[in-house]
Amino acid sequence: MLIQRIKISNYKTYLSLDLDLTVDDDRPIILIGGANGGGKTTLFEAISGALYGLKIENKEHFMELLNQGALNTAKPEISLQITFVGKVLGQQQKYILKRVYQLNPQGKPLESVSLNMNGNMYVYGTMTAPKDRVKAEQEINKIIKANLPQELSQYFLFDAMQSSELLKKNVFAQTIRDNFENVLGFKKYLQLKRAAEKLQQEWAQQRLEAEKEAQEYNELCAQKDKLTADLNTCIAEQDTKYKYLASVEVEYKRAKDGAQEASALNKKIQELASKIDDIVKRAATYAEDLKAFVDNIEIDLFLPKLASNLAQEINNILHIKEQLQKENTGAYPLETLKDVTNKIITYLKDLSLCSESVDEEQVVSHIVAIQNSTNKEDPFGYLDEAEVTALSNLVKRTGSNQFIALDRQRQELEIQLSTLDNLRSQKQTLEQTQAGGNEYLIQNYEAAQKQIEKLKGQEATLKADIQRLEKRIHQFDVQIQQEPDIKFDTLVKLKPLFEKIADSLLKKKKAQIESEMQQQLNKLLVSYKGHVAKVELSDSIEQFNIKLYHTAGNEISLNQLNAASKQIFIQVLLKVLRNLGDYNPPVMIDTVMGVLDNESRDALMEEYFPQLAEQTILLCTTSEIRTDSDYIKLEPFISKTYTLHRNVEAQNTTVEDGYFGLTLNQ
Numbered sequence: 001m002l003i004q005r006i007k008i009s010n011y012k013t014y015l016s017l018d019l020d021l022t023v024d025d026d027r028p029i030i031l032i033g034g035a036n037g038g039g040k041t042t043l044f045e046a047i048s049g050a051l052y053g054l055k056i057e058n059k060e061h062f063m064e065l066l067n068q069g070a071l072n073t074a075k076p077e078i079s080l081q082i083t084f085v086g087k088v089l090g091q092q093q094k095y096i097l098k099r100v101y102q103l104n105p106q107g108k109p110l111e112s113v114s115l116n117m118n119g120n121m122y123v124y125g126t127m128t129a130p131k132d133r134v135k136a137e138q139e140i141n142k143i144i145k146a147n148l149p150q151e152l153s154q155y156f157l158f159d160a161m162q163s164s165e166l167l168k169k170n171v172f173a174q175t176i177r178d179n180f181e182n183v184l185g186f187k188k189y190l191q192l193k194r195a196a197e198k199l200q201q202e203w204a205q206q207r208l209e210a211e212k213e214a215q216e217y218n219e220l221c222a223q224k225d226k227l228t229a230d231l232n233t234c235i236a237e238q239d240t241k242y243k244y245l246a247s248v249e250v251e252y253k254r255a256k257d258g259a260q261e262a263s264a265l266n267k268k269i270q271e272l273a274s275k276i277d278d279i280v281k282r283a284a285t286y287a288e289d290l291k292a293f294v295d296n297i298e299i300d301l302f303l304p305k306l307a308s309n310l311a312q313e314i315n316n317i318l319h320i321k322e323q324l325q326k327e328n329t330g331a332y333p334l335e336t337l338k339d340v341t342n343k344i345i346t347y348l349k350d351l352s353l354c355s356e357s358v359d360e361e362q363v364v365s366h367i368v369a370i371q372n373s374t375n376k377e378d379p380f381g382y383l384d385e386a387e388v389t390a391l392s393n394l395v396k397r398t399g400s401n402q403f404i405a406l407d408r409q410r411q412e413l414e415i416q417l418s419t420l421d422n423l424r425s426q427k428q429t430l431e432q433t434q435a436g437g438n439e440y441l442i443q444n445y446e447a448a449q450k451q452i453e454k455l456k457g458q459e460a461t462l463k464a465d466i467q468r469l470e471k472r473i474h475q476f477d478v479q480i481q482q483e484p485d486i487k488f489d490t491l492v493k494l495k496p497l498f499e500k501i502a503d504s505l506l507k508k509k510k511a512q513i514e515s516e517m518q519q520q521l522n523k524l525l526v527s528y529k530g531h532v533a534k535v536e537l538s539d540s541i542e543q544f545n546i547k548l549y550h551t552a553g554n555e556i557s558l559n560q561l562n563a564a565s566k567q568i569f570i571q572v573l574l575k576v577l578r579n580l581g582d583y584n585p586p587v588m589i590d591t592v593m594g595v596l597d598n599e600s601r602d603a604l605m606e607e608y609f610p611q612l613a614e615q616t617i618l619l620c621t622t623s624e625i626r627t628d629s630d631y632i633k634l635e636p637f638i639s640k641t642y643t644l645h646r647n648v649e650a651q652n653t654t655v656e657d658g659y660f661g662l663t664l665n666q
Contacts, residue, residue, distance in 0.1 A: 006019050009077070029639065032620075033659045038644045040644060051150075077101060234459050235459065245449065289409070318392055507539075521568075526597070606633060627662055
């Protein structure tokens with residue numbers, strides 16, 4: 001399979017892109033450069049999306065993938081089109097595969113897919129009738145699978161930075177198993193073996209004369225089929241759990257370490273939180289005190305100052321008022337005089353001791369005149385009782401200037417506030433550390449470990465049950481074999497035949513892989529260059545492992561390899577598996593140098609990339625493929641070079657010929 005062209009419209013950073021990816025036979029490399037965030041990974045994703053489809057979940061997801069320049073169009077759509085050549089049933093064909101994504105009026109994502117195979121069209125979409133859709137979709141998927149199955153694409157379209165992750169426990173075994181069973185063609189013989197076994201069982205059922213025996217035989221076969229299905233499910237679940245464990249292993253260890261220190265950590269966080277709260281409260285109190293000071297500055301500061309200056313005059317007024325009050329103690333208020341006078345005159349009239357013509361008001365006026373003639377005049381009579389009380393309180397009030405205390409409070413608070421950001425930073429760091437000890441993650445991880453152990457037990461039980469059933473089924477087979485039957489005899493022979501072919505293929509491929517890997521590692525694995533004496537693969541696919549041996553005789557532990565060596569190891573393995581497999585896919589690598597040192601980089605430049613595949617697409621920055629050295633080594637093997645440019649303001653990526661200004665010499 002060779003990719004000839006990729007067209008992208010309105011996908012992420014690409015408003016429009018049409019890229020020629022054809023290569024010459026002696027120049028298999030396409031070099032695509034770009035700065036970080038320039039669109040390299042998006043191009044990588046677009047090629048994968050064109051082949052296998054985008055899984056757009058909803059309107060929000062669609063809008064996330066849509067280029068910003070297409071937002072204002074009447075009917076925005078995302079379009080990915082890939083042109084490639086490949087073989088189906090030994091015939092070289094050219095394919096144009098196009099996928100278009102839109103939203104319907106209700107905001108639901110719609111997909112339409114078309115495949116042009118030398119003029120023959122296969123078309124289906126979300127709105128296609130189910131029967132027609134299934135037929136067209138099967139044809140298109142069959143063609144894609146024949147060239148590069150999606151389950152294997154991760155091994156040929158990958159990020160080199162992440163390649164060493166494949167070496168993690170059980171993920172690595174799954175990688176090998178996937179490649180052996182699919183890429184190396186091993187799976188088809190296993191399928192033929194199972195098919196022969198199934199046909200043998202079906203024919204045996206027909207030959208059993210006794211109805212009871214036939215029923216028992218059928219039940220045994222059905223039980224075995226169910227147990228086999230359960231066994232496959234059990235193994236698949238283990239693979240899933242192992243992959244989960246590998247993906248969160250680092251986080252789990254951090255979480256576990258964090259959990260052991262949780263108590264002390266939590267106490268420290270609480271102490272910091274208390275300090276932060278105290279400073280915040282002090283700041284709030286200061287703000288309230290300052291506001292109160294400003295609001296009451298006239299009452300608390302200016303009025304007491306004024307009262308201090310007028311204290312002598314006010315005290316004189318109060319003194320005079322007090323003296324007059326003492327001297328005039330015998331005088332009665334007017335209302336009291338009126339009341340008393342009325343009562344006395346009424347009493348005298350009742351006793352006929354007073355004339356009925358006596359006028360009360362005249363009597364009261366006379367008494368008031370007598371009082372006034374004996375009382376001194378009040379020079380401050382215009383002041384009522386409330387005003388006199390206010391003057392009295394004013395001279396008693398002492399001035400309380402809070403400014404000095406507030407200023408001291410401000411100075412102390414400034415010192416505390418200067419530490420607030422640091423305290424918050426410490427608290428945040430400790431909280432993040434505490435999050436590392438996340439109990440939920442620990443529980444999930446350890447639960448997965450327990451589930452794996454349980455699944456292993458189930459696997460062993462299922463295998464034992466299957467063996468037991470096979471023995472009972474074999475008893476019927478022996479009975480049937482006593483009667484000659486050409487068809488049954490042939491089916492009986494087919495099962496071990498395919499088993500033998502599979503074993504033979506495994507051994508043959510195994511030896512080739514071991515030999516090829518030894519040669520490649522001695523060239524590329526810098527830390528053991530020329531000292532890999534042997535590569536040894538196990539005979540069992542289910543319990544697969546791989547070992548390296550030093551020329552000194554000791555085993556080289558894969559777990560002890562550094563990150564760069566792990567990356568080299570896994571890339572060598574994928575190259576060898578690809579070269580010996582049934583597929584001939586292109587190889588597309590993002591972040592090509594990953595974590596490699598200079599010596600390892602040089603080895604890849606000279607011994608790896610030029611011979612990797614018939615088409616190798618490298619996505620990189622100038623720090624990975626350097627213009628002054630690395631590029632010169634690769635140039636004789638490069639067919640085309642491009643540079644991606646990201647326009648931040650327009651939110652768009654464009655492409656130009658050449659690698660960061662260097663023109664290809666051909």
